Amino acid sequence: MDSTAESARQAPNLGHKIRALRQRLQRTLDETATAAGISKPFLSQVERGLASPSLTSLAGIAGALGVPLHYFVDTPSEDKTVHRAEHLRFFSFSGSPNLFARLTSSSVGSQIDSLLVRLPVGDASDTEVTTHAGEEFVYLISGELSLTVEGKTFKLHAGDSAHYESTVPHSWANTGDVETTLVWVGTPRLF
Structure with missing residues (x-):
């Protein structure tokens, strides 16, 4: 396929991405075109x-x-989108008996982080109360978790989940008699 045909094939996809984002942000064609420094009819044609916009117009x-x-120009690829089970690698932080494995890619612009967390039996090392900007979500795959949010403690079991603002004091601990495995999702990215 020559480059002209390839550009023609990608133009509707690019236009669709632009229109979808503009509509999601509830912006009009006119205000978007004005802010972008292009004409409203040209933006409509692109969408x-x-x-096809020049690089300057697209910027x-x-x-x-x-x-x-x-x-707008990145295309999905397996290494940016998919994490295969066979590539899952656990790591730990100094002084913590817990194991962590990244479930999300570390692509530029990503706003969420997702980790698979394994807490050993009876681990209470994570009882330090923390606060930071953002939100957190946990989903228990197995075991038990004692989650404390703003001084109130909740006992979670396999299949339970919790969602809370990270700006409030919170902590968790494995108070069960088996290893606890959970998925943690949070914003902003930890690292």
């Missing part, structure tokens, strides 16, 4: 796949919609 559109340029 419908009838025109203007990205800026107007508050995303980096790569948001």
